[in-house]
Amino acid sequence: MPLPVAALALRKLELGKAALTNALVIAAQEYANGGYRAEPIVRRHFTKGNQQRYGWPSLSRPYALWKEGGTVKVAGGVAFLSKAQRGALAAHMSALPALPPGARKGERARKISEFRGGKAASKADPAAAVETPGRKPTPGLPMLVLTGSLRDGVSSGRARVAISSPTLVVITWAGLPEYALYHQNGTGKMPKRSPVNPSKEDVADMIAAARRFLSSATGTAGAVAPGRLAGALPVRARAN
Numbered sequence: 001m002p003l004p005v006a007a008l009a010l011r012k013l014e015l016g017k018a019a020l021t022n023a024l025v026i027a028a029q030e031y032a033n034g035g036y037r038a039e040p041i042v043r044r045h046f047t048k049g050n051q052q053r054y055g056w057p058s059l060s061r062p063y064a065l066w067k068e069g070g071t072v073k074v075a076g077g078v079a080f081l082s083k084a085q086r087g088a089l090a091a092h093m094s095a096l097p098a099l100p101p102g103a104r105k106g107e108r109a110r111k112i113s114e115f116r117g118g119k120a121a122s123k124a125d126p127a128a129a130v131e132t133p134g135r136k137p138t139p140g141l142p143m144l145v146l147t148g149s150l151r152d153g154v155s156s157g158r159a160r161v162a163i164s165s166p167t168l169v170v171i172t173w174a175g176l177p178e179y180a181l182y183h184q185n186g187t188g189k190m191p192k193r194s195p196v197n198p199s200k201e202d203v204a205d206m207i208a209a210a211r212r213f214l215s216s217a218t219g220t221a222g223a224v225a226p227g228r229l230a231g232a233l234p235v236r237a238r239a240n
Contacts, residue, residue, distance in 0.1 A: 023210040024169040025161055030209035031198065032159035032171045039155065041202050045195050046151035051143045053201065056193040059143065067146070068139045085115045144195055149177050154195050171196075 026035070034040040044053065051058070059067065092111055099107065145151055153176040160172045173180075173196065186192035198206070 019214060021163055021166050021169070023213050024167070025163065026213040027206040027210040028161045028169045028171050031202065031206050032161060032173070033157045036209060036212065040157060040159075041198070041205050042196055043151070043155035044199075044202065045154065046142055046145050048142050054194070054197070054199050056143060057191045067141065089115065144183065144193060150180055150183070150195055153177065153180070 029035050031041045044050065050056070058064070089108070089111055093104075093108060096104065096107065154173055158175075160174070162170050162172065164170050180195060182190060183193050183195050
């Protein structure tokens, strides 16, 4: 699924539109595909410390538990029961005669409360986790990294950089997993954690890439003072 992102804009400099456009292209390539550095800047989104670097909200407790130890909260209060109790609950419910849906749900809640010594199931219960069958995650992975599909798609070096105008360059990532848009835009149950929106540190490195190009293009290395470009590479993002 295409993910067009990062329209990069520089204030017009005295070096002319051609040099400005090329500087934008260099900055965008450095960010999305790499160039001067071995890896693209955007790969930082998938490294340790990314939550603090990009100001992302914390993971929900159940998902964080699963990601660290292969545990996950399951529906209906069953997560608060032991394995033996969950088996006994299933046997109890299967032995019941036909009941209206509301009555069946009430009996299920009553039985769970009975197993828990009269304590009703609560989302705040710290023991709200059970083992998840099948594949286990690798503990200690950075946020946004589980299988590596999103990370590898974003930082594969195959993003398309297109000139939209003399002062606008657009980066498009294609072929990403469908959930890339969920992270980019957020959902009703999940906050935004953009896999591509740059941080201040990222922008500073893009500015450095543009400055290197402009210095080289004018044949006066170091002649472009940091103050001329600092803060002049605002980045805004959009996703389709």
